[in-house]
Structure formats: structure tokens, C-alpha cells
Amino acid sequence: MTAKILDGNALSAKLRESLRHRAAELAAQGFQPGLAVILVGENPASQVYVRNKIKACEAVGVHSEKYEFPADTPPEKVLNKIAALNADPKIHGILVQLPLPPHFDEEEVLEAVSAEKDVDGFHAENVGLLAQGNPRFISCTPYGVMEMLSAEGISLRGKEAVVVGRSNIVGKPMTLLLIGASATVTVCHSQTKDLAFHTRRADLLVAAVGKPKMITGDMIKPGAVVIDVGINRQADGKLCGDVDFDSAKEVASLITPVPGGVGPMTITMLLANTIESADRAAGK
Ligand code: NDP
Numbered sequence: 001m002t003a004k005i006l007d008g009n010a011l012s013a014k015l016r017e018s019l020r021h022r023a024a025e026l027a028a029q030g031f032q033p034g035l036a037v038i039l040v041g042e043n044p045a046s047q048v049y050v051r052n053k054i055k056a057c058e059a060v061g062v063h064s065e066k067y068e069f070p071a072d073t074p075p076e077k078v079l080n081k082i083a084a085l086n087a088d089p090k091i092h093g094i095l096v097q098l099p100l101p102p103h104f105d106e107e108e109v110l111e112a113v114s115a116e117k118d119v120d121g122f123h124a125e126n127v128g129l130l131a132q133g134n135p136r137f138i139s140c141t142p143y144g145v146m147e148m149l150s151a152e153g154i155s156l157r158g159k160e161a162v163v164v165g166r167s168n169i170v171g172k173p174m175t176l177l178l179i180g181a182s183a184t185v186t187v188c189h190s191q192t193k194d195l196a197f198h199t200r201r202a203d204l205l206v207a208a209v210g211k212p213k214m215i216t217g218d219m220i221k222p223g224a225v226v227i228d229v230g231i232n233r234q235a236d237g238k239l240c241g242d243v244d245f246d247s248a249k250e251v252a253s254l255i256t257p258v259p260g261g262v263g264p265m266t267i268t269m270l271l272a273n274t275i276e277s278a279d280r281a282a283g284k
Contacts, residue, residue, distance in 0.1 A: 008257075008263060015268050020059070033062045034065070039068045040069045056267045079108075079112050092117060094113045094114070095119060096110065116277070120137070121135075137277070148261075158182065159183045162199055207228050212240050225255075226255045
């Protein structure tokens with residue numbers, strides 16, 4: 001069997017077209033969606049991510065503002081900017097690009113963002129709402145995965161889902177969404193004893209680890225749907241996922257590539273969250 005490859009770029013383009021219409025409608029009502037992005041320090045990967053997010057905003061008609069601070073900025077300065085953005089009616093979403101420099105308390109900064117503008121879905125209130133099955137903002141990467149599955153018409157009810165990784169950004173919200181979709185979910189992490197035992201049982205396997213090609217074809221159930229969230233830079237400069245694509249595609253029925261799978265969907269869902277937030281502001 002050779003798996004069907006899920007094209008995250010194509011699905012993103014389709015979704016962004018409909019987001020562009022929604023943004024234009026909101027702008028016509030005087031509620032142009034607005035996203036503020038805060039970047040602290042000079043991490044090259046973060047700079048690329050921020051640039052891509054701003055470009056994506058421009059393409060769909062979301063107003064964007066970028067605030068860059070040097071790495072040695074006192075945290076108070078960033079917290080003051082967040083407070084000003086929380087009160088700014090032009091801004092419906094605030095994103096703090098992670099990681100922050102070591103002298104920052106990441107949790108304090110994320111909690112400083114108004115839960116109503118937390119388009120990354122990292123605020124404790126939004127995590128709590130998601131855990132209760134009543135989400136306000138869903139963090140963008142797991143949200144993108146759910147959209148990809150839904151676009152393929154994949155029903156998760158009663159399916160065995162295995163999530164490898166338990167981070168607050170990907171693994172945990174992914175797990176909550178899959179429970180919400182009535183899958184039976186197993187979560188694996190660095191202390192899991194026999195990873196392959198679990199992955200081989202998965203009808204849906206989500207890898208979010210950050211270890212290049214660690215999930216190989218022999219660890220996958222024949223016919224499984226494999227979602228590769230990992231983004232790893234190899235020695236030759238090329239990107240690869242957490243799944244060994246070449247061996248996995250011979251076993252899976254559906255698989256996401258890296259790049260061009262989950263990555264583009266993450267930015268698309270950030271735009272969707274910002275537009276949903278502007279929608280709520282317009283309804284007030
Ligand atoms: P984290 O480093 O925060 O979490 C990694 C998780 O993997 C942890 O829960 C860790 O377990 C687990 N893990 C580590 N080693 C193993 C192992 N040998 N076996 C099983 N589990 C293991 O990473 P993130 O969740 O932030 O990101 C994961 C990957 O996804 C990265 O490659 C990142 O670049 C990518 N990513 C991609 C995005 C996209 O848009 N496509 C967005 C966000 C992230 P433990 O908790 O025990 O330490």
C-alpha cells in the first residue's frame with residue numbers, strides 16, 4: 001500500500017480563500033481583524049515564523065502589527081506592551097512568539113495576554129475551556145490537524161488514537177480534541193516503556209516529538225492515518241518530520257508530509273482564530 005499524501009498547502013489555500021472573504025465582510029462592518037505579534041530576541045527560526053505569520057495576515061486582509069524587542073529587554077516592558085494591546089480595539093489577537101529569552105517567565109507572559117485575544121489558545125482559561133469541551137480558542141497546530149482530518153471525512157468515533165508527545169502546545173490540546181471527537185486516546189512521551197507497542201495499535205497516529213524520523217514504518221499499523229507534526233532540520237539543511245516518511249508511506253493509508261503538511265495549517269488556523277475573535281468583537 002502507498003499512502004495518500006495529505007497536502008496541507010492545498011487545504012490551507014482553500015481555507016484562506018474563505019477566510020479572506022470573512023475578513024473583508026468584517027472590515028466592511030468596521031471590524032477589520034487585527035493581530036499583534038510580539039517577538040523578543042533574535043532567534044532566527046522565530047524570525048522566520050513571525051515573518052510568515054505577518055505575510056499570511058496581509059494575504060487574507062488581517063491587519064497586523066509586529067513588536068520586536070531585543071533579547072535583554074526587561075520583562076516589564078513586554079508586559080506593558082501586552083497590557084496596551086489587550087486594551088486596543090483594533091487588535092483581536094495577540095501572539096507572543098516562543099521561546100522567550102531565559103530571564104522571562106513564559107507562563108507569566110502568556111497569562112498576561114487577555115484570554116479573549118489569546119489566539120494561540122495557551123492561556124489557562126482557554127486550556128480549561130477546551131478541557132471542558134467548550135473551546136474558545138483552540139491552539140493552532142492541533143486545530144489544523146483536526147481540520148485536515150475533517151476535510152478527509154475521517155470519523156474518529158471509537159478509533160484508537162495515539163499521540164506521541166505531551167507538550168502544552170501540541171500533545172495535550174491534541175489529546176483533548178481527540179477525546180472530544182470520541183476517539184480512544186493513548187498519550188506517549190519520553191518515559192513510555194514500549195513506544196512501538198502503542199503506535200502499532202493506532203488507527204490514527206499523531207507524532208509531535210521533535211526527533212527526526214523516529215517513527216518508522218514497522219511501528220505503524222497497516223492502513224493507519226499518520227499525522228506528522230514534527231519539524232526537524234537535518235544536517236543537509238532540509239526539513240523532515242518525526243516520521244520516517246519513506247517507510248511510513250508504504251504502510252499508512254494517509255500521511256502528512258514535512259514540509260507541506262501540518263505546518264501551513266498552523267498559520268491558517270491562527271488566521272481563523274483571529275477572524276473568529278474579530279467576529280465576536282463585532283457581535284458585542
Ligand atoms: P516539546 O519538546 O515541547 O515536546 C516534545 C514531547 O515529545 C514531550 O512530551 C516529550 O516527552 C516527548 N518525547 C521526547 N522524546 C520522546 C521519545 N523518545 N519517545 C516518546 N516521546 C518523546 O515539543 P513540541 O510539542 O513543542 O513540538 C514537537 C515537534 O513539533 C517539534 O518538532 C516542533 O518543531 C514541531 N512543531 C510543529 C508545529 C507545526 O506547525 N507543524 C507547531 C509546533 C511544534 P516528555 O514530556 O516526557 O519530555
